[in-house]
Amino acid sequence: MVNSEFSRILTLLRKEKGVSQKAAAMSLGVSQALLSHYEKGIRECGLSFLVRAADYYGVSCDYMLGRTPDRTGTTLSIDQIPEADAAGKENIFQGGILTVLNKKLIANSLNILFDKLGKAGSQDLIGEVSSYLMISVYQMFRLVYGANQKNQAAIFKLPETVAHPYASAAMELHWANASAIAQDKPTAGMDRIKDTQALEMSTESITNEYPLFGTSLLNLVNTAEKAIPFPGSGKEK
Numbered sequence: 001m002v003n004s005e006f007s008r009i010l011t012l013l014r015k016e017k018g019v020s021q022k023a024a025a026m027s028l029g030v031s032q033a034l035l036s037h038y039e040k041g042i043r044e045c046g047l048s049f050l051v052r053a054a055d056y057y058g059v060s061c062d063y064m065l066g067r068t069p070d071r072t073g074t075t076l077s078i079d080q081i082p083e084a085d086a087a088g089k090e091n092i093f094q095g096g097i098l099t100v101l102n103k104k105l106i107a108n109s110l111n112i113l114f115d116k117l118g119k120a121g122s123q124d125l126i127g128e129v130s131s132y133l134m135i136s137v138y139q140m141f142r143l144v145y146g147a148n149q150k151n152q153a154a155i156f157k158l159p160e161t162v163a164h165p166y167a168s169a170a171m172e173l174h175w176a177n178a179s180a181i182a183q184d185k186p187t188a189g190m191d192r193i194k195d196t197q198a199l200e201m202s203t204e205s206i207t208n209e210y211p212l213f214g215t216s217l218l219n220l221v222n223t224a225e226k227a228i229p230f231p232g233s234g235k236e237k
Contacts, residue, residue: 005066
């Protein structure tokens with residue numbers, strides 16, 4: 001059975017490398033017609049071609065087969081995931097103070113949210129909230145990625161025509177599940193919040209419990225509500 005991930009990634013890597021199908025085929029020791037079949041998923045390649053292609057594009061075989069999103073084939077553990085504020089190029093923002101401000105407000109607020117989720121003791125609530133937030137970031141990243149037409153769409157598995165509506169529908173599903181757990185009415189098979197007392201909060205308690213992040217969360221709440229076009233908010237359209 002042809003691995004659809006392999007054909008997608010094989011095409012993506014060639015286009016990212018900026019070489020023609022003819023040139024890639026020559027370097028990989030196959031005909032252009034055969035490479036075309038591999039990229040379209042019509043034919044399944046052998047192990048020797050897989051290894052040659054991985055070497056040619058400088059990635060791991062596991063990456064080419066879609067077994068890991070890391071090009072080197074590394075599977076990250078918790079300890080290997082860098083902190084959001086770790087020093088490095090990713091921490092140097094273009095766009096001025098507004099970029100830094102918004103990033104810090106969101107990151108600091110997430111620190112509080114996930115700390116509270118951990119104390120609440122519901123693994124399913126953690127999973128539903130996490131999925132909702134990840135899809136939200138995915139949607140915004142995909143939108144920004146698509147602003148440059150030279151970027152290869154093959155980085156994504158979902159077709160552009162269905163990505164947004166399907167992602168939005170999935171977010172609503174995760175919201176519904178999380179809401180059910182929060183109201184102590186979890187759907188079948190989902191766990192309950194073990195410690196609702198840990199979720200008791202006020203502006204004072206948030207500030208006292210999280211002296212580094214509390215102000216960020218309260219500012220995020222204020223900023224978000226100003227951006228919502230609710231009647232009486234001054235944002236009506």
